[in-house]
Amino acid sequence: MTTTALNTTTPVVAFDQVSKSYGSVRAVDGLTLALHPGETVALLGPNGAGKSTTLDLLLGLKQPDSGTVGLFGTDPRSAIVAGRVGAMLQSGGLMDEVTVAELVRLACDLHPRPYKVADVLSRAGVTQIADRKVDKLSGGQAQRVRFALATAGDSDLIVLDEPTTGMDVTTRQAFWATMREQAAQGRTVLFATHYLEEADAIADRVLVLHRGRLLADGTAAEIKAKAGVRRISFDLADGTVDESVLRDLPFLTTLAVSGRTVRIQSSDADATVHALYGLGLYPLGLEVTGLGLEQAFVAITTAEEARTS
Numbered sequence: 001m002t003t004t005a006l007n008t009t010t011p012v013v014a015f016d017q018v019s020k021s022y023g024s025v026r027a028v029d030g031l032t033l034a035l036h037p038g039e040t041v042a043l044l045g046p047n048g049a050g051k052s053t054t055l056d057l058l059l060g061l062k063q064p065d066s067g068t069v070g071l072f073g074t075d076p077r078s079a080i081v082a083g084r085v086g087a088m089l090q091s092g093g094l095m096d097e098v099t100v101a102e103l104v105r106l107a108c109d110l111h112p113r114p115y116k117v118a119d120v121l122s123r124a125g126v127t128q129i130a131d132r133k134v135d136k137l138s139g140g141q142a143q144r145v146r147f148a149l150a151t152a153g154d155s156d157l158i159v160l161d162e163p164t165t166g167m168d169v170t171t172r173q174a175f176w177a178t179m180r181e182q183a184a185q186g187r188t189v190l191f192a193t194h195y196l197e198e199a200d201a202i203a204d205r206v207l208v209l210h211r212g213r214l215l216a217d218g219t220a221a222e223i224k225a226k227a228g229v230r231r232i233s234f235d236l237a238d239g240t241v242d243e244s245v246l247r248d249l250p251f252l253t254t255l256a257v258s259g260r261t262v263r264i265q266s267s268d269a270d271a272t273v274h275a276l277y278g279l280g281l282y283p284l285g286l287e288v289t290g291l292g293l294e295q296a297f298v299a300i301t302t303a304e305e306a307r308t309s
């Protein structure tokens, strides 16, 4: 298998100070990044953060204004021609008037190390619709066909831009099971997503992009810790809930009171809880928990918005 022949000292993907603007919009801003064999990497970011542009630069579909993009120690185009990259893009149009099987066969024919057409169809779960015209597919079926095209041959890097958009739950689970197999065989999987729970469950590395810059890079647990915010929840006895008193607690970032139940986010939960008791309050059922990846993502990107605006 080709992956065993990989030189592990050469990054699969290497961005060095890469910038790309569209007019006055800086879509990617001085991005430096290295991805390694076998990593499953999620690319997160709010709308317009530069995720698709980053993937387009990586695939050589766009050229950087400055900086360099390398794939397997060479330029993107050479790596793609050598069949080292399989890609599934967000808006990748599918040819009209051909069947699913014909399109997949074409992708296999074009790949230097193709898999058997029947295997590709079956892995992507499109055997049943192999004879259908691709312009007659539902959104989720079209996504599966794009996935089949991305896995038509033995590639070392699989790039997926919001791959599960439009897929139902079962298809999504099957899709990720296949991706896990690919990663277990030493392939690098890079996917952009808006589904933070997918990033949390699937990726062993999470990149948070914001206005074209890398805000965070680490495991999901590290990203959650980086947000530095924890949640505190408790009940107060009837008649003791005074929102104005609670609002003055130190390190409080959000406060929500619902009946007797108080939910707080704090940038220093220990100090907030200490102050709570200091006020003479008696919280019942007190819980202090870390943020989920979704809240951590919001906390990190919102803090950056506040810092730069």
Ligand SMILES: Nc1ncnc2c1ncn2[C@@H]1O[C@H](COP(=O)(O)OP(=O)(O)OP(=O)(O)O)[C@@H](O)[C@H]1O
Pocket (backbone or CB within 6 Å): 022, 025, 026, 027, 045, 046, 047, 048, 049, 050, 051, 052, 053, 054
């Ligand atoms: N062809 C283009 N011409 C002009 N501006 C563009 C073009 N493509 C992208 N942009 C702008 O560049 C910025 C980054 O866009 P990009 O599509 O890379 O972000 P994204 O993170 O993929 O967004 P989304 O999550 O909405 O798909 C945005 O401000 C976008 O409006």
